[in-house]
Amino acid sequence: MKLYNYFRSGTSFRVRIALNLKGLDYDYVAVHLAKGEQHGPTYRALSPDGLVPLLELEGEPQPLRLSQSMAIIEYLDEVFPEPPLLPRDPLGRARVRALAQTIACEIHPINNLRVLKYLAGPLALSEAQRAEWYNHWVMEGLRIYERRLQQLAEERARQDLPPSVYSYGDTPTLADCCLVPQIVNGRRFGLEYDGIPLTLAVYERCMQLEAFQRAHPSRCPDAE
Amino acid sequence: MKLYNYFRSGTSFRVRIALNLKGLDYDYVAVHLAKGEQHGPTYRALSPDGLVPLLELEGEPQPLRLSQSMAIIEYLDEVFPEPPLLPRDPLGRARVRALAQTIACEIHPINNLRVLKYLAGPLALSEAQRAEWYNHWVMEGLRIYERRLQQLAEERARQDLPPSVYSYGDTPTLADCCLVPQIVNGRRFGLEYDGIPLTLAVYERCMQLEAFQRAHPSRCPDAE
The missing domain is CATH 3.40.30.10 (Glutaredoxin)
Structure with missing residues (x-):
């Protein structure tokens, strides 16, 4: 492969x-x-x-x-x-996919390299304007992620389940695969991530796992 | 529901x-x-x-x-x-999801209402600059869609299968659910869609189906 x-x-x-x-x-x-x-x-x-x-x-x-x-x-x-990266039940799968798509459809496409290049090139935006753009869309999306985690935590509490360890449940899912790179990317741009404590706690727990650590950009063969 | x-x-x-x-x-x-x-x-x-x-x-x-x-x-x-909206086999599912995500992750998020509002508001871009932005990202994404359809057509030809009727195979899938709204939206902005004949042919075939016609914005109760 x-x-x-x-x-x-x-x-x-x-x-x-x-x-x-x-x-x-x-x-x-x-x-x-x-x-x-x-x-x-x-x-x-x-x-x-x-x-x-x-x-x-x-x-x-x-x-x-x-x-x-x-x-x-x-x-x-x-x-x-x-190990499964999506739950077995359709509702759980829908929840995990919605979390993943909150990153993959609401944040990442608006801030990837080709869009940032278009802002700098054809639109000739200043570095400050581009930073503001990046910050705006990342935080807008992550606040949605946070509210989803909050809502899922309330659902679990109503069912007398313990809090999730990761974004959804006790094992990492597709949602965590999408969340962690977004948090790492934003750190590079200096984001401080105020007001999203549940999201950051999930990120920290993921980063304790070797699978996440080993995938980090700094550990890649082409890292600069 | x-x-x-x-x-x-x-x-x-x-x-x-x-x-x-x-x-x-x-x-x-x-x-x-x-x-x-x-x-x-x-x-x-x-x-x-x-x-x-x-x-x-x-x-x-x-x-x-x-x-x-x-x-x-x-x-x-x-x-x-x-009727199924995804094929039964993992490879077919991956192909359909990649087509759907080409619309949902490469085109739509960059051009939705909230992004266009940000371009007009905080960034004070002119109407012409916003139209150019819209056109650029829609056509960049649809050209990718076209190349995927081309590649899938070649795969089918190698297996002596007839051409697909819709984006993938003989029945509409998740990919068509994503494609058709994007084409309709772009028409409203005056896009002419040069150079994507396979994509437009799929769109036309979908729009012959009552399920697609009835979902069209012009048929909605809140249509203006």
Whole structure:
């Protein structure tokens, strides 16, 4: 199995965590986004979208190549079911997917490298305006995440269940795979994350696990 | 079942299509996004995120409320499996999810109402700059969608399968639920969609189905 990815890409980080949680070995293939390698002919021949991550699995007559981090993680969870990254019950699955999509659809797309480049290039926004943009959308999304965790905690309390250890329940899920890279990315931009204590506590508990630590950008072969 | 939604919201439109494809009746509850009703106390008491759509199902001791359109559609597909909106095999599911996420993670979040409002308000961009922004990200995402359809068509040809009728295979899927609202939304902004013939052909075939027609913004009770 090969993972085409980039140390600083949050969506790549999600898949690295999932592969580690599943105990799956993979070859790390670096695609240097900041240098534009994703637009070069070598990578474009593999990937129709020029985006990372791309997971390549052996297959006949040719390898299988999977795109989109959440789709990749759900595929891994279906094909390698242990340990599960989604609950067994439909409601639990809907809760975990909604948490994951709060990161993947409400925060990350608005703040990724290509959007920040467009703000700096065609729109000629100042560094301060770009920082304000980044901060605004990250915190708006994380406050939604926090309210979801709050609501889930209240649901568990009504059922006399102990508080969740991770975003949903006692084991890491797809939601944690999405949350942790977003928190790490924001730290790099100097965010202080006031007012989201439940979210930060989940992050801290995830980062105590070797699967999350080993997937961290600073531990990647292409880290700068 | 109640769907809190807004006629012009693309994510609401996705869920309306899915409910129609499943043959599920629902009460349409309008939340007027342009007037900011999603931030009012009535809606906030139901929804922690102030986003639409929100699907409410009967439950004890209180109703179940589900957020995030793709998570809602996957829940519906698990609880009401016929007709399926995702293929049965993990690879097919990964392909459909990657198509859906190409719309839901690469296009829609960058162009939704709250982002366009931020461009007009805090960033004081001109109407022309906002139109250029919208056009840029929609077409960048749809060209990725087109290349994915092309690649899938080649895969089917290698297996001697006939071309897909919809985005993936002979029945509408989660991918079509995401694609059609994006095409409709862009038409409202005057996009002409040059260079994406496979994508437009899928759109046209979907729009021949009553489930898609009936979900269209112009057919909604709150249409203006």
